Amino acid sequence: MVSSANLAEAANLNPAKVRKDLSYLGSNGIRGVGYDRIQLCYEIRGHLGLNQEAPVVIVGAGNLGSALANYGGFSSSGFYIVGVYDLDPSRIGTTINNQEIQHIHHLEADVAHHKVTMGVITTPPGAAQDTADRMIAAGIRSILNFAPTVIQVPEGVDVRRVDLSTELQILSYYESRRPTEQAS
């Protein structure tokens, strides 16, 4: 069992906020006792839609694509990597994390067969738009774009662009605002 005070401390939050937020998932705490960890995890994962495995494809088997295919948290968060695709013949047929890299022309059939709705773009910037077009034509409706390019998509397709340098900028912002530690 875990109390709202425990959770609040771990997350640097106010206990009342923890309780109020959890109450939106339906009341699953026990008064005088706290929350059951197992049930709570299940409840939260359910609300986030992580209890059923979602199939994804990764296009671009460079360093970033390989890193994602290997990323432990990726598969453990309820995602199932249907395939990793590339154009470069020297990469095709090699394996990353037991995934054989496929030629991009396998994309359409795989997406259809596994009913894939989400795609990850880890290509060089120049290839990102073409990749997105191809994904969308194949039936993908949600795209995670790691390429440093803004891609155009039709109405109804959802894109999230992730810029890896943003986090460093945030860190740097706090770093630049530190009170200068000076001997007095």
Added chain:
Amino acid sequence: MVSSANLAEAANLNPAKVRKDLSYLGSNGIRGVGYDRIQLCYEIRGHLGLNQEAPVVIVGAGNLGSALANYGGFSSSGFYIVGVYDLDPSRIGTTINNQEIQHIHHLEADVAHHKVTMGVITTPPGAAQDTADRMIAAGIRSILNFAPTVIQVPEGVDVRRVDLSTELQILSYYESRRPTEQAS
């Protein structure tokens, strides 16, 4: 020149919010006209601390470390990569993006010499804590941790943990909430 209405449209925001936010940087718009793009960029970059180059080190020259070292936006956002470090002899001496990968034992001297305050951890999870300890001992005060591990740091050191699967989870959440498109 660009108006708050232009910016608001591009960012999917209310014009008043744009104006209010920009007003916190000091009033640099011209009434009846708008904001000067050049000056605005300069002003914003200045406030974010991106006008001076900040030195960073990357420890872990695997796929993710390599991807970061190559990442265009990384260096163009005002960061200067002092060095990329690893333990694996087969990686040391190879180059990524004109950076020769160094043995980790060069870390301390490089951090001191370039007055590095920020470090990026892209090691396997098992090595993350040791890496952090070593960075902190060398004088680093802000750490960006891509390894899927929670690391312990002393008071006064700032850590940001980045989980690459979080963005996919967010995308997946919206995907799961889509109104089901059904022929009527």
Added chain:
DNA sequence: AGCTGTGAACATATTCACAGCC
């Protein structure tokens, strides 16, 4: 005329504080 800067109005988020249950 057209757009900024900003107080006032409104909306949303967080915290308090306590009744209710175990």
Added chain:
DNA sequence: GGCTGTGAATATGTTCACAGCT
């Protein structure tokens, strides 16, 4: 006794609306 669930109180964030400058 101890912890949840939640209305009421407070704090924060957003938008309106308009005076004031160019």
